[in-house]
Amino acid sequence: EAGVTQSPTHLIKTRGQQATLRCSPISGHTSVYWYQQALGLGLQFLLWYDEGEERNRGNFPPRFSGRQFPNYSSELNVNALELEDSALYLCASSLALAPDTQYFGPGTRLTVL
Amino acid sequence: EDKVVQSPLSLVVHEGDTVTLNCSYEVTNFRSLLWYKQEKKAPTFLFMLTSSGIEKKSGRLSSILDKKELFSILNITATQTGDSAIYLCAVNQGAQKLVFGQGTRLTINP
Numbered sequence: 001e002a003g004v005t006q007s008p009t010h011l012i013k014t015r016g017q018q019a020t021l022r023c024s025p026i027s028g029h030t031s032v033y034w035y036q037q038a039l040g041l042g043l044q045f046l047l048w049y050d051e052g053e054e055r056n057r058g059n060f061p062p063r064f065s066g067r068q069f070p071n072y073s074s075e076l077n078v079n080a081l082e083l084e085d086s087a088l089y090l091c092a093s094s095l096a097l098a099p100d101t102q103y104f105g106p107g108t109r110l111t112v113l
Numbered sequence: 114e115d116k117v118v119q120s121p122l123s124l125v126v127h128e129g130d131t132v133t134l135n136c137s138y139e140v141t142n143f144r145s146l147l148w149y150k151q152e153k154k155a156p157t158f159l160f161m162l163t164s165s166g167i168e169k170k171s172g173r174l175s176s177i178l179d180k181k182e183l184f185s186i187l188n189i190t191a192t193q194t195g196d197s198a199i200y201l202c203a204v205n206q207g208a209q210k211l212v213f214g215q216g217t218r219l220t221i222n223p
Contacts, residue, residue: 004155033209042117043156043201043213056208088154100145100205104155 002027004105006091012111013081021076021108025093031055032074033094033102034066038087046089049074050096081112115140119202119214127222130192134217136202137184146178146185149201151216156201159187189219197221 005024013019025032034046045058049068063079072093078085088109092102117138126132136146145163149156160169162178162185169176173192178185189196199216206212 031209033211035211035213042215043203043211045210045212048209050209056210058210090155094209099209100147100161101158102147102209102211103158104149107154 004091004093004103006089006105006108008108009106010109010111012113014113015081015083017081019078019081019085019110021078021089021091021110022073023076023091023093023105024073025091026103028095029093029103030072030096031094031099032068032072033092034074034076035090035092036060036087037090037107038084043090047076078110083112086110086112115204115206115212117202117204117212117214119200119217121217122215123218123220125220125222126192128192128194130221131188131190132192132219134187134189134200134202134219135184136186136214138202138204138212138214139183140204140206140212142206143180144205144207147203147205147211148176148185148187149203151199151201152197159200192221194221194223 031050035043048056066076068074088107090107091105120135148159160176165180176187202214203211
């Protein structure tokens with residue numbers, strides 16, 4: 001069974017640009033979660049999507065947004081990039097009936113110069 | 114403010130030793146506590162704990178939750194170099210919001 005996949009692996013942007021990160025959940029999983037792991041900090045919850053809807057959001061500004069497509073894959077968009085947005089962005093997915101058990105992808109390393 | 118605190122932040126032991134990793138939490142809502150192992154990038158799920166006093170075991174790893182004292186421990190016996198990783202503790206507050214601790218970096222020397 002294929003795991004959660006994310007693309008790209010690495011992304012380099014400059015301040016003010018926009019970044020788009022993509023995630024494909026495990027087959028059969030309808031929930032997708034996004035986390036930010038900045039250097040020296042723990043994982044910070046960003047967003048939760050289920051059945052195409054945003055269900056919950058962490059303490060991040062509105063320039064962090066995303067969406068979930070009908071095939072349950074998801075995109076995370078970060079607008080007006082700032083230096084402190086440099087981090088590893090992890091996507092996770094879960095079954096609707098087992099929401100506590102989240103399976104993580106390998107992440108996208110975003111570097112903002 | 115909701116927080117999850119792990120200790121120690123870093124631990125170096127020799128192969129064969131037994132280690133205990135700690136996780137304490139203060140959150141407004143509690144649904145479950147989870148342990149993950151992060152070796153390179155993707156954290157991998159270890160345990161989910163919801164009830165106090167019930168030990169979960171998987172091979173040499175075990176974990177238990179104390180909901181009265183608001184903490185959990187992860188034990189690893191007969192450690193191996195492959196156990197070297199960052200161990201993450203997280204509390205699910207409901208609405209699938211996980212609050213993570215900073216992690217414990219465990220290094221097992223041969």
